[in-house]
Amino acid sequence: MIKKENNFNVAVVGAGPAGMIAAGRAAELDAKVILVEKNKKPGRKLLLTGKGRCNITNAEFNLRKLVENYGGKGRFLFHAFSAFGPRDVIAFFEKLGLKTKTERGKRVFPFSDKSEDVLKTLIKYLVKNKANIVYDSEIIGVNYQNHKIKKLILKDGEIKATNYIFCTGGKSYPLTGSTGDGFRWAKDLGHHIKELSPALVPIKTKESWVKELQGLSLKNVEISIFQKGKKKSSEFGECLFTHFGLSGPIILDISKKVGEFLRNGEVKISLDLKPALDFAKLDGRVQRDFKKYQNKSFKNCLTDLLPHKLIPIIVKFSNIDPEKKANSITREERHNLVKLLKNLEMTAGGLLGFDSAIVTSGGISLEEIDDKTMKSKIINNLFFAGEIIDIDGPSGGFNLQNCWSTGHLAGENAAK
Template identity: 75%
Template structure:
């Protein structure tokens, strides 16, 4: 009997990612007896990869209406969790736990140390303060449910009993970190609808081989747009990177959410505006100046001030101009042709990379079956959800971690307080 007593808790949280750690910590802080189950040998494996290891932990968009807009049509579901534990409170939370923060371009919030490990250390400190029992190498292999209530979780070597259960099992992205989509199957088995899963914030495969040849070339301050049926369907401004398969970088990851939807309906063209700050007239004036400056140089050597070297040969080839033509003999019509290419470097989207390369998962447990004020299931009386398992995702820039902190905090609080 004593053995069983050890495995009885007020709250059992499954998954020691960002949402799971903060949910368990909050429930513990409110006095609940909590266990946090993690199938890996350590917590937060995906967390320490965020922001290229620097830990982009939130976005300092303090206007809740604007914050919610970043999550698309499902964003309004998050309004209550953001009002309970929004960006300002997240920043204060980590500061109080010793992880000083700073705000960078795009309102991105990072640890002052530039180390994601400092965020993880703060969370572990929070778990210890709440006396949360953390069980590593503890994979859930089964769930017993009766009369719309979970009775117990079955592990390889034991069973865990709790009054409330919180699933924070993440998505299917980066499966090497342990994020293999287990929670989706459990939720479905328990009667929940899972909205279609697809990789989100993921690099893009490009059809044209010239794009692959530019592997390693990064572009800053460009605009990438997606087109279908000659209509602009979405765009993003910032940095992108050519790779051996196509395109990556922050703005590609952001626009990939839209491209994934468009590809279901047919062909998608990608256009890069290399000079978004200049209209065609201003760009033509700039080209005219450069060709005058390098009037005795060949056309191909007159673009060094305007473009990265690796891109020049591609642009020259697309313009169909003689690369050896002298700068002072380039005609107005030829300048216009070149300007149009610089404003619209076009290629074809062939597809997205898979879950292995995705930062987050699009889709998840249907929001219609979760109470947004508590994160409680509307189907199972003692079950809550938080984090990437639910059907909401945001762009890069700290928005997806903000979602995890807010829904996790609310789920932990609700599970501890509700009778």
């Protein structure tokens, strides 16, 4: 039980990445810190990131380019990134004994490929700086008066501190404890919450044939989204077919825009299977394959061009007789095939929910947070950090970088 007389300089709520680094940084500056977590263990969601490998950050060291990854709201992170950017994050973990490596797309991972090693390093940081940590402690209320938080009310006690940092995350992966508690408290305290929606989430498609491709992963393809015949956005990289539709890095990155456009009507998804080749070059490639397999039936002459699992679908939609010999296929039929390879079309049926989302889009209004300190402009002794803030980025380590930078900045300023 936490007793009333246990007063702290800083109370941090939420032992996720933002909360752990905020608490550690404040304690490192000699503040008396308590980190409160409602789960029995810290970092439950962190352990799931990067498919269990934990994509710590993105080694984009150009500040301008880094900020651009967060869209128009990225400017809000400029100061936080200047103070504690990707290079600082890598150095932070390396100094604590965690070796890192940089992979394709500048994605930074622990050398061990184990997210639990990242969590162990953060706990080591907290212990080293003597931060107090309490688990299995759910906050049931926030007591405030005259624009200041007076205390946090728990089921088994209360916590008083000079300053408070909310690092409660969003609503994604609620089974890990991200159930939107911080949004409710912030709203009660007078903050505005920008509409919450799942981001970095798989997309459902309406076509039943997609299920036949379940498990098929395609690299170096391009996904484009269209509405009313106009191209709205595109992404290049890897995608994965599932029993409900599409997933994979480029699908997750484009999902937020799909969700936004779906509010205005139907969204078409176009898959370019050979984006490196324009129509003429791809047509030439197909001609060479047809010549190579000139005496084979059409259904058996695409093996050099496509994954085995995809061939029946392409054959079906090409409207070319599967048994037709390659040397009998007409120019028009071949051109229609090339068009299909450049535009395999699907219809977006919606997004999966928060249960499947990696991050939450929306959150505490940026207009109500001081970007140089992460301090609330409404509550004088409250700071925010991490996913609770109305900003999110693409996959590739950008969302964790947001947590590290805003958490570090909040912890530093709350300790003053």
